[in-house]
Amino acid sequence: MKFAHTLLAAAGMAAAFAAAPARADNFTEQDLEIWQSEFQSAVARGREVFTDPKLGSNGVTCNQCHPNGANIHPETYPKFQKQLGKVIVMAEMINWCILNPLKGDRLDLNDPRMVAIQAYITYERRGIPLEAGKH
Amino acid sequence: MTFNRRSLLRAGGGLAAGSLLPLSIVKLAFGDEAQDFTFAFISDSHIQQIKGTEFVRNWDRGLIRAVAECNLMRPRPDFVVYGGDIAQLAKPEEIDHGLDMLSALRYDVKYVMGEHDYYLDLGEYWSKQLGDQYYSFDHKGVHFVVLNSILTYDDWTFNRWSSGEERMSVMAGLDDPRGSPFMVGEKQRKWLKKDLSKIDKSTPIVVLSHSPLQKIFRNWNFWTEDADDVQAILAPFDKVTVFYGHVHQIQYNQIGNIAFHSAMATAWPWPYPGSYAQAANHLPVLTVPMNRGDPFFERDATGWQFIDMHTGRADVHYSLPQNENRVVAFNEKTGRPEDTEFQDEDTRIPPQFHY
Numbered sequence: 001m002k003f004a005h006t007l008l009a010a011a012g013m014a015a016a017f018a019a020a021p022a023r024a025d026n027f028t029e030q031d032l033e034i035w036q037s038e039f040q041s042a043v044a045r046g047r048e049v050f051t052d053p054k055l056g057s058n059g060v061t062c063n064q065c066h067p068n069g070a071n072i073h074p075e076t077y078p079k080f081q082k083q084l085g086k087v088i089v090m091a092e093m094i095n096w097c098i099l100n101p102l103k104g105d106r107l108d109l110n111d112p113r114m115v116a117i118q119a120y121i122t123y124e125r126r127g128i129p130l131e132a133g134k135h
Numbered sequence: 136m137t138f139n140r141r142s143l144l145r146a147g148g149g150l151a152a153g154s155l156l157p158l159s160i161v162k163l164a165f166g167d168e169a170q171d172f173t174f175a176f177i178s179d180s181h182i183q184q185i186k187g188t189e190f191v192r193n194w195d196r197g198l199i200r201a202v203a204e205c206n207l208m209r210p211r212p213d214f215v216v217y218g219g220d221i222a223q224l225a226k227p228e229e230i231d232h233g234l235d236m237l238s239a240l241r242y243d244v245k246y247v248m249g250e251h252d253y254y255l256d257l258g259e260y261w262s263k264q265l266g267d268q269y270y271s272f273d274h275k276g277v278h279f280v281v282l283n284s285i286l287t288y289d290d291w292t293f294n295r296w297s298s299g300e301e302r303m304s305v306m307a308g309l310d311d312p313r314g315s316p317f318m319v320g321e322k323q324r325k326w327l328k329k330d331l332s333k334i335d336k337s338t339p340i341v342v343l344s345h346s347p348l349q350k351i352f353r354n355w356n357f358w359t360e361d362a363d364d365v366q367a368i369l370a371p372f373d374k375v376t377v378f379y380g381h382v383h384q385i386q387y388n389q390i391g392n393i394a395f396h397s398a399m400a401t402a403w404p405w406p407y408p409g410s411y412a413q414a415a416n417h418l419p420v421l422t423v424p425m426n427r428g429d430p431f432f433e434r435d436a437t438g439w440q441f442i443d444m445h446t447g448r449a450d451v452h453y454s455l456p457q458n459e460n461r462v463v464a465f466n467e468k469t470g471r472p473e474d475t476e477f478q479d480e481d482t483r484i485p486p487q488f489h490y
Contacts, residue, residue: 057185058185058191065404067309067411068310068411071406083429083431124411128412
């Protein structure tokens with residue numbers, strides 16, 4: 001058992017999925033570390049995008065108005081966005097910001113940059129209870 | 136005791152009727168009226184060059200609007216203070232474009248240095264255009280002091296960066312962990328002591344700085360490293376008021392004899408530090424926060440302010456183009472600045488709760 005897991009970890013994530021044995025819920029501390037580190041890479045990538053003057057077209061960056069991702073409140077989405085008149089997920093509001101203050105083009109919701117931005121914003125807000133719908 | 140009613144903004148003028156502020160104030164005059172006057176305070180325009188003669192339109196509009204409204208004040212303010220951060224990256228093009236818009240002001244302007252004006256060339260271009268980075272002047276019995284409070288440790292300033300551009304871009308990121316805390320520094324503190332040594336302790340003192348001369352939140356430099364030392368120099372005076380920019384939000388406080396007031400930005404609002412969940416902050420409990428901004432209205436949670444000085448105390452009138460105006464006035468009974476409408480907990484409205 002132990003030997004098999006070490007091999008998996010060494011082979012990396014892609015190989016791990018491909019070569020996983022038929023034991024569905026077996027994972028180790030080492031797996032947890034790998035998954036955490038994958039997530040942290042997304043957070044780091046998100047911080048890069050969040051501070052990238054090239055995300056939009058006018059040099060304005062996300063952190064110019066939202067230092068440390070503050071005042072975004074990821075824990076309150078999905079929520080009724082009164083200005084749009086409907087319930088939306090956070091990514092739609094991120095696109096609103098990219099389109100308007102940043103004068104950029106909207107990102108696909110599964111664009112790796114969009115995923116990374118959300119990883120960063122949510123990580124900066126860690127520890128705050130979920131409160132979907134709150135204003 | 137006399138009551139004076141003054142209309143501060145003339146009806147009519149260049150702006151749409153809806154944006155005119157038919158303000159009038161009832162003023163209690165119980166001292167030397169020669170010391171009573173108003174001045175306007177505009178701050179944090181962050182004029183940002185895209186390329187060539189192209190600038191971020193949103194930030195331009197904020198400054199243009201503040202200048203236009205300021206020009207409509209009646210009676211006229213005695214002068215205008217600009218609280219720092221004309222530019223975003225201290226480029227000469229940004230400073231020039233900002234000063235061009237500010238040149239429409241029909242009043243004398245006193246300038247304060249901000250970090251966004253400074254860290255490209257250590258204030259060289261700013262000083263070439265505007266002169267001294269710290270100075271004092273007297274006006275109608277009040278002694279004004281302007282400090283450059285955005286200096287930092289020499290090692291950070293001189294030894295870490297490959298270029299002025301790199302240094303500026305790091306300091307421009309409010310939340311950049313490679314930044315460094317602001318300070319007035321020993322040289323200016325010595326100068327301040329000397330400057331104030333000639334002033335009678337009963338003379339009202341007004342200090343103008345870019346960063347708060349009080350410690351609120353170090354991560355975003357809502358902070359001045361040697362604030363305690365500066366406060367100690369100001370402590371012997373009966374009436375001291377400190378005005379600062381940098382924070383892009385309403386803050387006020389009273390520490391001993393010193394009243395503190397922040398200025399709104401014309402460019403964009405910043406979150407209150409308490410909305411960043413990962414670090415402790417010390418927002419003064421006295422402060423009733425501004426309304427949470429609505430980004431769908433470009434000018435919401437931005438603005439400018441005028442200050443009504445009376446017998447050495449300051450009432451701050453926040454002019455908020457897309458929101459209800461706010462007034463934070465010195466309360467002689469409690470000896471501190473208070474919001475004239477929302478100070479009591481039970482008078483506050485939902486948008487003033489930040490989380």
